[in-house]
């Protein structure tokens with residue numbers, strides 16, 4: 094092994110910024126994935142690299158959640174450096190440690206729509222998280238692959254028999270939590286302050302109730318909150334910048350200028366945000382981007398795109414036979430699906446990060462519920 098793997102560059106304390114969630118206890122204990130021993134942190138490296146391969150992005154970000162017990166079972170680690178490393182990552186907040194990680198992990202998955210990397214079937218959580226039933230789109234299992242690598246395989250979560258759902262009093266549904274701002278009742282606490290703009294945290298749920306993670310008290314509702322998407326600017330196979338856009342935003346991707354607002358685009362709905370690539374991309378690549386290359390509109394239910402470059406922007410879309418490229422329309426806005434990739438110039442692309450719009454999450458849950466219904470609530474056996 095050459096240079097040590099830079100976990101810090103791939104872990105984020107903020108699930109809003111991540112490409113996927115990692116059930117770290119599940120991954121570290123999965124002996125099928127690689128290095129011998131009951132527990133190994135190197136399995137996290139393999140999983141991050143597998144996600145990077147899958148998304149064609151060397152700089153993927155994951156939000157990792159672990160049980161506090163994960164690093165206390167010291168004798169189970171063959172490599173003692175793993176324990177130091179895990180302790181460092183947990184203390185710096187890059188690994189979120191919780192007494193019991195599964196429930197909070199699923200809360201975050203439900204709020205963000207982020208993919209979850211895990212083998213776990215979460216059977217005990219099906220009543221509280223009915224969207225697990227019939228879900229075939231949001232869970233990825235790591236599998237050992239040739240060359241001591243790992244690949245990620247889409248999972249069918251199946252349908253488990255569960256008792257009647259126990260919603261619990263005062264527990265808002267996950268999409269409602271995301272659709273609101275929250276405020277800590279502790280006067281000096283600004284952790285969830287809506288004036289942070291795009292940096293506003295998603296609340297942590299304690300037993301289903303939005304709560305301050307510092308003060309562990311229930312948060313107060315502070316009004317409606319815009320849905321958010323994140324767009325990644327990639328140069329080759331490396332993310333060089335992440336743009337966070339609220340629903341209701343109109344933006345134009347172009348070569349120069351500051352990341353600032355300019356005057357209205359004539360459609361009467363206010364300002365246009367300039368997303369300038371200069372300074373983010375190497376000069377040669379930035380020079381290939383038009384002054385106004387791509388129009389982006391974020392709606393509560395979808396991201397829509399329009400080419401402004403006279404036909405130089407291309408769209409890659411997954412499909413039968415692996416997908417393909419087509420010219421992006423300059424006439425009619427095109428909906429940007431979660432797996433679409435937009436090419437602004439050769440080697441310069443825009444892709445969506447893992448986080449999804451609440452309307453998209455709701456739509457995928459509707460599909461999962463229909464699938465669960467179709468299967469009649471039976472147990473399909475293996476869901477791995």
Ligand SMILES: [Zn+2]
Nearest residue numbers: 277282305308
């Ligand atoms: Zn607080």
